[in-house]
Structures are given as C-alpha cells and as structure tokens.
Amino acid sequence: MKALVYTAPSKVEVRDVQPPEPVEGAAKVKMRFCGVCGTDIGIFAGKHPRAKAPLILGHEFVGVVEEVRGGKHGFKPGDRVVAYPLLSCGVCRPCRTGSPHVCEKLRLIGIDCDGGMADHAWVDESVLFKVPDELSDEVAALVEPLAVIVRSMHQARFQILDSAVVMGAGPIGILTAIVLKHSGASRIIISDIDEARLAMCAEFGFEALNVKKESLVDYVARTTNGEGVDVVFECSGVESAAAEMTKIARVGGTICMTGIHKAPHAVDLRDLNFKELTIIGSRVYTQHEFGMSVAYALALKDDLAKIVTQTVPLTEAESVFEMIADPAVNTVKVLVDCTK
Known part of the structure; x- marks a missing residue:
C-alpha cells in the first residue's frame, strides 16, 4: 500500500509499504482524508523528541471500516469513522486516577507508531467513533483538532x-x-x-x-x-x-x-x-471530549469547512510541507487525500 513516510529530517517519501497485519479487536480502516498538523510539521523538521524515522505520519484522519476483527464495539464494514489517537500506559498515576490523556508515557498514533497518511490502517475498535452521515469527510478530518x-x-x-x-x-x-x-x-x-x-x-x-x-x-x-x-x-x-x-x-x-x-x-x-x-x-483532550467533538462538528460544519484551504493527493504529498512553508500559498488547514 502507499503511505507518506517520514524518512529523515526535512524529508518525506510516498512509499509502497507492507500492509499492516490484521489485529484482533481492531478494524481495518480505509483512509479518506488526513489533516496535516503542527506536530507533523515539527516531525518533518526533525524537532519532535519521540518521532523516529521511518514513520507513517498522521493522527487527524477519517476513513471507512472495511473489516472488523472482534466486533465487540458494533462497527461494521461501510461505517465512516474517526479515531481518538492517544495511547496511554494504564499504570502511571494520571492513568490510575482518571486522567489517561496526560499519561506520563503518553504516545500518539502517527507520532510514536504509524499513522493515517496511508491507504489503510488497523485501528483498535475501542477508540473509533462513527461519523454522522451529514458530516463531510473533509470536516470529519477536523474532529481531532x-x-x-x-x-x-x-x-x-x-x-x-x-x-x-x-x-x-x-x-x-x-x-x-x-x-x-x-x-x-x-x-x-x-x-x-x-x-x-x-x-x-x-x-x-x-x-x-x-x-x-x-x-x-x-x-x-x-x-x-x-x-x-x-x-x-x-x-x-x-x-x-x-x-x-x-x-x-x-x-x-x-x-x-x-x-x-x-x-x-x-x-x-x-x-x-x-x-x-x-x-x-491544556494539552490534548479526554476520550469523552473527543466524542463530544464528533457531535459538535455537526453544529460547526459550515464554518469548519471554510478553514480547509488545500487538499493534496497522497501520491503527491511529498511536497506538502514545502507548500505549507511557502507564504505565497496561503494555507490554513491542509488535508491529504488518501484516496488519490
């Protein structure tokens, strides 16, 4: 499958990579759009302390469920979903006392492990949220921010x-x-x-x-x-x-x-x-607040759509960071179209 891979400071490549193996309790998600975040820009610049090459970027993604291994959370093929991307250890004091979003060893999809700027990914069902039919893919990609x-x-x-x-x-x-x-x-x-x-x-x-x-x-x-x-x-x-x-x-x-x-x-x-x-x-968000944002995006959808200023096909995404850095382009929010 194709993916945008961070390979070294100031370098990303669109690569053909080995598809991830199926995971029990996870869903295979066909990616549609993935937002480019300030964190991704920091990774590209080689300034993120945890992100290590090679790494598939992206934690602001929306996609469609293609396959489910487990099915305990009720997702089925055809469901459009977004994912809460935080990965907590479960044993540190913040995790034990109800604040896993500020886990002492907090990790994120697309930073500490491969992310969503790819053809597809296996994502744990427990962090998926169904996207309302009235919400476009482009706006759904803004749920995380x-x-x-x-x-x-x-x-x-x-x-x-x-x-x-x-x-x-x-x-x-x-x-x-x-x-x-x-x-x-x-x-x-x-x-x-x-x-x-x-x-x-x-x-x-x-x-x-x-x-x-x-x-x-x-x-x-x-x-x-x-x-x-x-x-x-x-x-x-x-x-x-x-x-x-x-x-x-x-x-x-x-x-x-x-x-x-x-x-x-x-x-x-x-x-x-x-x-x-x-x-x-204020650091990130709780899983409950992420779920709230899925619903809240419906109320804000017209305004949210206005800040998506560019979409870039995945096959052409090697130049996306140069485009964002170019003051003549006037970017606000850039999405990678993972279907192209």
Whole structure:
C-alpha cells in the first residue's frame, strides 16, 4: 500500500509499504482524508523528541471500516469513522486516577507508531467513533483538532458573554475563535502577523489585529477602557505572546495555554499576583471530549469547512510541507487525500 513516510529530517517519501497485519479487536480502516498538523510539521523538521524515522505520519484522519476483527464495539464494514489517537500506559498515576490523556508515557498514533497518511490502517475498535452521515469527510478530518479546542474551553471555564483574545491565527487559533463564536462570546479579538489568515478571521466576524502594525496590548487597553478581556487563549507558542498575555487579561481573568511552547519563555508573574490571574494549561483532550467533538462538528460544519484551504493527493504529498512553508500559498488547514 502507499503511505507518506517520514524518512529523515526535512524529508518525506510516498512509499509502497507492507500492509499492516490484521489485529484482533481492531478494524481495518480505509483512509479518506488526513489533516496535516503542527506536530507533523515539527516531525518533518526533525524537532519532535519521540518521532523516529521511518514513520507513517498522521493522527487527524477519517476513513471507512472495511473489516472488523472482534466486533465487540458494533462497527461494521461501510461505517465512516474517526479515531481518538492517544495511547496511554494504564499504570502511571494520571492513568490510575482518571486522567489517561496526560499519561506520563503518553504516545500518539502517527507520532510514536504509524499513522493515517496511508491507504489503510488497523485501528483498535475501542477508540473509533462513527461519523454522522451529514458530516463531510473533509470536516470529519477536523474532529481531532476540534477536540483540542473543546478541552481548552473546558479548562478555561469559558462562560457565555465572556470577552476573549485569541493569540495566533493558525488552525488551532482560528478553530478556537470559531468555537468561541458559537459558544456565545461577547467579543473575539484574534491576533497574528499573516494578512491572509487575518483576512479570513475578519470574514468570520472576528476583530483581526496584525501585531506587526499595532500593539495587541495597546489595542486591548484602548478598546476595553483599560480593563482587559475575560479570557486569553494563547495559541501561538511564541515568546512575545508569553510576555504580553498577562497584560491583556482583566483583573481576575483567565489565561489558557492552548498552544505548546517549545522552549521556556518569560512570563510577568507580578501580574499573576496583582491581578489575581488564573493561568491554566491544556494539552490534548479526554476520550469523552473527543466524542463530544464528533457531535459538535455537526453544529460547526459550515464554518469548519471554510478553514480547509488545500487538499493534496497522497501520491503527491511529498511536497506538502514545502507548500505549507511557502507564504505565497496561503494555507490554513491542509488535508491529504488518501484516496488519490
């Protein structure tokens, strides 16, 4: 079968690989689409500490069940499915106390073992979720990143009519703003330096701010009478955001670390004290939240479809990372079409 294989830093190849062996208790899933994630970009760059070549990439996939070995979970050939991709050890303290999504030895499909950018894969039935008929394959491929946002909303304890700043207009940032809009936010400010992405944000009705042209701290102060916003979602992972996020939250406000910073960055802890701020982390999602996202995607399907900006056939996917890195292409969310 064909698969997109990470072979070395800055190198992927479309290869003919040996099909995986059938697994008891698993389903053979014929892949349709697989999203390219920021984690995949990090793997491609050779910067992910766990991903080892050769590796079939992809953990944001949708496919169709072709065969079932076991059948304890009720799946049958023809079912469209998405998969909760987290692999937990089951024995560490987080696993024993009900938080396997932050397992001390957490692994993921497509990072620690072969993933979904392939013709097919065998996936444990226990992590599969059936896709509603009304949901397109392309939107279903966004269920996994949507689950990241559902988790961060829960962590932030967002309430209806809260005002929010989203720092970073990448796929996760734009998804966060979309969820905020549908959850009743009174105001959504989203910042970035990419004009094309900010233009898309403006079309959604968000206040889109180019921080190359205007200070986010000054803008928030000016437009909130110096009070700040209720919730800040830090989705950029950049050093400047860490420095500014405490300045734009109101007294008693919340900062949710949705994006993962790859290096230690300075944070003004004086603001944490003087403004009695809450800073909370958000890593991935629970299996329950992943299931919620399957249903939630139906309510958001029209907006979700708009952020899929390119699809690339699997047979031509060797150039997908160069395409994403090219500022002239204006990508937001790119999917690999595993049927071509």
